[in-house]
Amino acid sequence: MSQELVLQAIKSLVDDGHQPTLALVKSRLTKRLPMPMVIEGLNAYKRNPKVLEQLPTATAEQPASDSNELDLAQRVSQLEAQLAETVERIKKLEQQ
Numbered sequence: 001m002s003q004e005l006v007l008q009a010i011k012s013l014v015d016d017g018h019q020p021t022l023a024l025v026k027s028r029l030t031k032r033l034p035m036p037m038v039i040e041g042l043n044a045y046k047r048n049p050k051v052l053e054q055l056p057t058a059t060a061e062q063p064a065s066d067s068n069e070l071d072l073a074q075r076v077s078q079l080e081a082q083l084a085e086t087v088e089r090i091k092k093l094e095q096q
Helices: 002-015 022-028 035-047 049-054 058-095
Strands: none
Touching: 002 022, 002 035, 002 049, 022 035, 035 049
């Protein structure tokens, strides 16, 4: 799992057109990992760059993303309703 995080960070760098280095990989990690694990992942990539093709895709995270989008859509609807109500209240106050 840890090496997978390192490889995902490397893939992110490669996708952005950067040559992965220890410092760049470390800066792209989403959580702190021991230096030997980072070095091991970087060495695995240097031995076989095709290892990035074997990484699982982010489809497992998609349902959570869909759920978040639904929550965000509901929140936007609520905020739009509150805004409309506030505008009406302002109009009434301006008429007084």
